[in-house]
Amino acid sequence: MLVKKTVPYDDLCMSSRTSATLAGLALAVLTAGCADPEADRVSLVSTPQPPASSPLPSLTVVPPPSPMLSSGPVKHPFPMATSLTDPMATAAPLTTTGPPRFFVSARTPLTRFPGQSKTAVFTPVPPAVHNAETGAFIANIPLPPGIAGSWHLAAAARDNRTFAIAGWTGSTNPSIRFFLVHLDENGRPEQPVALTPTDPDDLTLVHDLALSADGTRLAYSTPLIGGGAKISVLDVATGRRRDWKTMTHPMVSGLSWAPDGRSLAYVLGGRAIALLDLTAPDGATSRIIKAATGALPMESLAYTPDGSALIYATGHTVERIPLAGGPAQVLARPELPPDASLSLRFSVDGTGEHLLYVHGWRAYHADLADGAVTSVPITVHERPGEGNSPRATW
Template sequence: MLSRAAVAMSGLLVLACLGGCGEQPGSGRVTLLPAAAQDGAAQDGAGLPSAPPTPPTGPTGPSGTPHLAASPSEAPSIRPSGSPPVRPSGSPPMASPMTPPGKPALVSSLAEASATGAALPVTGPPRFFVAANLPAARFPEGSKEAVITPVPPSVHDAATGRFIAAVPLPPGVESSWKLGAAAPDNRTFLFSGTSPAGTRFFRVRLGDDGRPGAPELVPDTGARVPGVVPALALSHDGSRFAFADLVPGGSVVSVVEVTTGRRRDWHSGDALVTGLSWAPDGRSLAVVSSPQGLGVLDLTSPEKDLFAATRILRPASGVPPMTSVAYTPDGTALVYAVGYAVERIPADGGVPALLAKPEPPKGASLAMRFDVDGTGRHLLFTHAWRMHRLDLRDGTTSSVRIDRGDLPRGSVSPDAAW
């Protein structure tokens, strides 16, 4: 039986294998349960990591926490129990840890990366939020066979946390992954999900009662995303989204057209990109990365190197970790968190100003992953199956329990967007 520590250590490999890698020698197997499996099957086991991986800097990561490398002999591969190992057709082989990483092939099938259509209208304070979770995982007593329960995203009442409905998964998507993104109308959302070929994306619109419509699967982008998507953002007009992908040699930031799947890539070298946000005019993208910090990517730039086209506004050196960012509704400033201190900085550069400093929940990570609603006033973050709401105008906070209804509930809290 693998311990909870072993599950955490092998989390990256587990998530990568959710995209379709074969079984490693000596590894366990994984049984896939139906999404409607009983909640208890996913509740009493160890969960997968809730935060994106941190690149090592010596024996510890930048936050000071130990950086744990996964052992292929310990990490189970993800496939239905009893099936032969399968590698998706056309997918590249996994890089050997002994092979120096090379620069990834970049795609430029999207002629215009900007999203300059009319922004979807803001409907007032958020009435709903959506929660996206990793597939739930547990290891039965005495077994090295992990049981994975697919988990769909879910819609909740923003005031009470009440469960409203599960978001349907489109054909070919087996489970949601960790992230969702929202347009400013509080009705249009984008999700990442696991599939045999890697991560796929789909858009969902909510009715006035919060009930989700049929999911719209984004055409195959051609990106072989293994499952570790540390950042996701939807443009204000809903026509494009941006995501970060971990690749050998660093990260790639991609902008994708929702209706066609065409995309444009930027390579970020050895940086880890953890936060993205679209400017309201759709011509730039705020980027949070380690070890660089907070910057603004010019989407009209011909550069393919991310940081050749990005102006750094807030260097990360000497400050607590940063993971999330959001433009203000007028596009003149950026809101971000340094640890749990929420700051604001002009979009063209300047002196940061402190907006709020909420008390971190007990046991919370060192950095706040958040989402800001279309009004620019309400900030949302989650921890321990609670939704925390921060009013950026007066700094007051409140929280409600996230009700899962009959959906599986693992030991890892979901991320949320509104």
């Protein structure tokens, strides 16, 4: 399936031609994040709902010398959502199935500029299920109506069978939508369930996803046009949503649900680990757990199964820090190739014993008990080896 169109502003993120500039932007953001994270506040904003005629922003440009330049200020078309009165996820957690048998990979549409053309051609690709031991392709994940292909974000519940996936609409004004999929005991995906927010949202760029332990809530983080970022919690059954925002940093990543569903851990601007208390009243201050002390950035987080500690990486060193206080413990030091990202994006399974990350077209499995790392090739059915490498979760 081919979709040919003039490149909108946010779609430039999908172009391999812009990847170097985006990497530079990310590094600039992380450098700017060296400001004191203790000063940050994450607050719930209550504002009236927009009129039905509120227009979606439309900003279309051809790739300029610096693809992050815009043609002028753009206002976010929708106010922050407050319709979800109870953002906690306190139902019984899904049952952990032991060492993961499967992982799900997701990637952005393939992008190319034929000849010297300034018009991109996008080829959507589906998310896929793989054997966790061998990396072998098991099946493509079916897509809900209106979703043309995968986006490079997915999140797993602790049962290794329930996954939340970001999809790309592939329309004239492309956007990101979420859906859930469940795997059977052989790793075969069932029919997906689209998640439709009750409150309108403008999702053209999402930094991270996290699915709660009970599978009832999806958290995601997005930048706010004009500055700052927001964390959203979506009820997967009703589509109701609640948002929090921070004006200190434009990037929030590493979202992770506490096993009891009462708080969210996240990385603020690559420079600090913080907790958002979902039981707190409006205007609550986020609590900083750990601030970065060196130049290496943080990106991913995971709660331990008992909720007493967080697993994170500073650069490529994986560590564990107790929430009650105390020194960090080194769990693994994966050796990545020189061309790898400065930060480590990973997924920890429901047992808290197995860590997964991707470089190129290989999936790396770190045993957090002894730090040993093994790798397997990632095989896909749709255009293997083309485009940017996928991201993976289990």
